[in-house]
Amino acid sequence: MSFENFNFDEKINAGVKACGYDVPTPIQTEAIPEVVKGRDIMGLAQTGTGKTAAFVLPMLQKLMTGPRRKPRAVIVAPTRELAEQINENIRELGRQTGLRSVVVYGGVGKGGQLQKFRSGVEIIVACPGRLLDHLDSRALRLDTVEMLVLDEADMMFDMGFMPAIKRLIKYMPKSRQNLLFSATMPAAIRSLADQILVDPVTVQVNHSKPADTVSHVLIRVEQKGKTTLLKSLMKETKMETTLVFTRTKYKAKNLAVTLQKNGYQAVALQGNMSQNKRKEAMDGFRQGKYNVLVATDIAARGIDVSGISHVINFDVPDTVEAYTHRIGRTGRAQCSGEAITFAGGEDISFIKQVESRLNSKMVSRVVKTAGGSTSANQSGQNKENSSPRQERERKNTGNNSRRPNPKAPSTRGKSFAAAHTDATERKTTNNNERSGRPASEARPNKPRRGRRSAPLGVDFLPKARRRGQNSSAQSRTES
Numbered sequence: 001m002s003f004e005n006f007n008f009d010e011k012i013n014a015g016v017k018a019c020g021y022d023v024p025t026p027i028q029t030e031a032i033p034e035v036v037k038g039r040d041i042m043g044l045a046q047t048g049t050g051k052t053a054a055f056v057l058p059m060l061q062k063l064m065t066g067p068r069r070k071p072r073a074v075i076v077a078p079t080r081e082l083a084e085q086i087n088e089n090i091r092e093l094g095r096q097t098g099l100r101s102v103v104v105y106g107g108v109g110k111g112g113q114l115q116k117f118r119s120g121v122e123i124i125v126a127c128p129g130r131l132l133d134h135l136d137s138r139a140l141r142l143d144t145v146e147m148l149v150l151d152e153a154d155m156m157f158d159m160g161f162m163p164a165i166k167r168l169i170k171y172m173p174k175s176r177q178n179l180l181f182s183a184t185m186p187a188a189i190r191s192l193a194d195q196i197l198v199d200p201v202t203v204q205v206n207h208s209k210p211a212d213t214v215s216h217v218l219i220r221v222e223q224k225g226k227t228t229l230l231k232s233l234m235k236e237t238k239m240e241t242t243l244v245f246t247r248t249k250y251k252a253k254n255l256a257v258t259l260q261k262n263g264y265q266a267v268a269l270q271g272n273m274s275q276n277k278r279k280e281a282m283d284g285f286r287q288g289k290y291n292v293l294v295a296t297d298i299a300a301r302g303i304d305v306s307g308i309s310h311v312i313n314f315d316v317p318d319t320v321e322a323y324t325h326r327i328g329r330t331g332r333a334q335c336s337g338e339a340i341t342f343a344g345g346e347d348i349s350f351i352k353q354v355e356s357r358l359n360s361k362m363v364s365r366v367v368k369t370a371g372g373s374t375s376a377n378q379s380g381q382n383k384e385n386s387s388p389r390q391e392r393e394r395k396n397t398g399n400n401s402r403r404p405n406p407k408a409p410s411t412r413g414k415s416f417a418a419a420h421t422d423a424t425e426r427k428t429t430n431n432n433e434r435s436g437r438p439a440s441e442a443r444p445n446k447p448r449r450g451r452r453s454a455p456l457g458v459d460f461l462p463k464a465r466r467r468g469q470n471s472s473a474q475s476r477t478e479s
Helices: 010-018 024-035 053-063 079-093 112-120 128-136 155-158 161-168 187-196 223-236 249-263 275-287 318-327 345-358 380-387 388-398 414-437 463-478
Strands: 041-045 073-075 102-105 123-126 146-152 177-182 201-205 212-218 240-244 268-269 291-296 310-313 337-343
Touching: 010 053, 024 041, 024 053, 024 201, 024 388, 053 073, 053 079, 053 123, 073 128, 073 161, 073 345, 079 123, 102 112, 102 128, 112 128, 123 128, 146 155, 146 291, 155 161, 155 177, 155 187, 161 187, 177 187, 212 275, 212 345, 223 249, 223 337, 240 345, 249 268, 249 291, 268 275, 310 318, 310 380, 318 337, 318 345, 337 345
Parallel strands: 041 177, 041 201, 073 123, 073 146, 102 123, 146 177, 212 337, 240 291, 240 310, 268 291, 310 337
Antiparallel strands: none
């Protein structure tokens, strides 16, 4: 089957050919005819299977007829990167249709967005927060909207956007076509679908399982060894374009800087960056200026870059669904890819959940680091494989430094002053031996500067003991 079988307008077909699309993906094959008929859709498919084109192409076909320069379709996305990517796809596929679109999100000024609204647009691609700002300020009306698309609905639920989505819907006519696309389907999203979709057609293509074109690799390593492991792995493995995921923004920034210092063309993408910096990083990664992108989960669904050969989970994600979204950046469009996960001892239960979802074991790999050790945390492996007796011996060996020196003279039965005198003499002898002085020129230890020299056995005793000693000596004298 080819895209010509959908009977799109010639101007749309020209955009399809310009983008290099030849054969539609399974979700496109199932969803596009139903969207063209005007049916509500609940689309469930793996990340990277062509969900965007599955709703953009029939949307363009529908908007080719009817009024222009009025908002007729709204696409809601959870992140700025995803909104930008969808808008870019609309421009590429509809470059000859004359249809206009605008991308709306926060973090940038409102002036440019307001100007686009005034000039007239048919398609609005937006994040919920900024779109609500325009609606609440009456800078925009959505009473002419004919089609609503909620893309990556499960991520919007995770980010707490459900109340905002319900508010947005109130600004739109009740008679409209609704499309809901998601990579996973938790109970909350199914409940939302029941509220807004009318007699929907469910299009489901292995939505809970990652793509078969991706191989899954597990490397056992503890947290402190991950950076060294990553550098060694990238040195010995041919990686054309690599996406590295970390759990925190701080770690993403620092890891990108570390890779840059080691000669890699790396850049970070995290929430503390301004929108201009984030766009610069994405464009540079997409155009090949950077071949390593270190990102947090905020970018997991906004990155649509062809040819990503490796996805590395520097930190394991919080959920199995997040794992699916992360690795969906590779193995796209029937191309092969590799997903590598760094996991420590505390991540074993999560790895078992992922393997249960995959219905197979992840391939274990050992990578030699710069120091000649392996990434599998040899001490941790030995601990798991050792007997209780061996473990006790290992602990005792590690604690030898705390034991007293058997060659040191015993101080048992001596007073505090006498023991202190012996220690001082030993220290003086050792110092003289190290300096090479003969015994005739030996120098005694000098009192520390700033401290008052006093008879030994008195000044070094606590005041309470000193008072007790004086009182006992006085009583003996009187007696």
